[in-house]
Amino acid sequence: MDQPTPTLIEHLRATIWGQVLTPAEMARVEATCFEQFVPKGGFVCRKGEAIENWVGIIEGLVKMNNFSPSGKSVTFTGVPTGGWFGEGSLLKDDTRKYDVIALRDSRIARMPRATFEWLLEHSLPFTRFLLVQLNERLGQFIGQVEHDRLLDVDTRVARCLAAMFNSHLYPGIGTLVQISQEEVGYLSGASRQRANQALQLLEKEGLVRLDYGGIRVLDLEGLRHFQA
Numbered sequence: 001m002d003q004p005t006p007t008l009i010e011h012l013r014a015t016i017w018g019q020v021l022t023p024a025e026m027a028r029v030e031a032t033c034f035e036q037f038v039p040k041g042g043f044v045c046r047k048g049e050a051i052e053n054w055v056g057i058i059e060g061l062v063k064m065n066n067f068s069p070s071g072k073s074v075t076f077t078g079v080p081t082g083g084w085f086g087e088g089s090l091l092k093d094d095t096r097k098y099d100v101i102a103l104r105d106s107r108i109a110r111m112p113r114a115t116f117e118w119l120l121e122h123s124l125p126f127t128r129f130l131l132v133q134l135n136e137r138l139g140q141f142i143g144q145v146e147h148d149r150l151l152d153v154d155t156r157v158a159r160c161l162a163a164m165f166n167s168h169l170y171p172g173i174g175t176l177v178q179i180s181q182e183e184v185g186y187l188s189g190a191s192r193q194r195a196n197q198a199l200q201l202l203e204k205e206g207l208v209r210l211d212y213g214g215i216r217v218l219d220l221e222g223l224r225h226f227q228a
Contacts, residue, residue, distance in 0.1 A: 020125035060106025157198035
């Protein structure tokens with residue numbers, strides 16, 4: 001039986017940062033945050049727009065994406081259920097430098113800039129959370145640059161799956177990653193067919209199992225250190 005999906009309030013209270021807020025701080029968050037539904041293929045955020053919200057994924061999967069002047073697409077990362085993003089852009093008070101596109105129907109939580117900045121001023125635990133978040137995100141992107149420049153497709157797919165198991169950036173993700181082979185291709189910069197070949201290799205190596213509805217990770221450390 002499918003687990004009931006959380007309400008916006010339940011999602012906010014279950015976040016790592018939400019659990020360290022005082023009742024008064026959480027009350028302010030609950031009063032100002034709102035939810036948005038974005039269908040598969042729809043824009044969660046658009047490049048060049050003014051940044052007015054911190055964004056979380058209540059349910060779904062999105063990708064941060066950009067296009068070169070020639071039309072070539074590049075995906076920076078995927079953000080699954082439980083992840084929050086955009087804090088760096090809010091802190092810089094800059095326009096958004098990338099598109100965020102829903103890879104499946106997604107429920108999006110938005111915290112207005114005013115609430116985000118108020119928490120920064122009033123909650124030391126929230127500020128500490130953001131420092132860790134920014135550090136984890138930096139490490140993720142440094143790893144992504146290395147993967148794109150040095151690794152073959154099979155290894156990129158392995159590291160793409162492993163990167164989704166970050167207890168700070170993406171809390172609550174289980175051993176079954178609810179992601180399609182097509183979505184793996186989008187996030188690792190490979191075609192669906194090539195991603196499928198890579199996943200079959202990883203399954204033969206005993207690192208994952210291709211289950212109905214997703215990919216079950218059997219050996220996370222093996223994925224992190226896999227080299228084709």
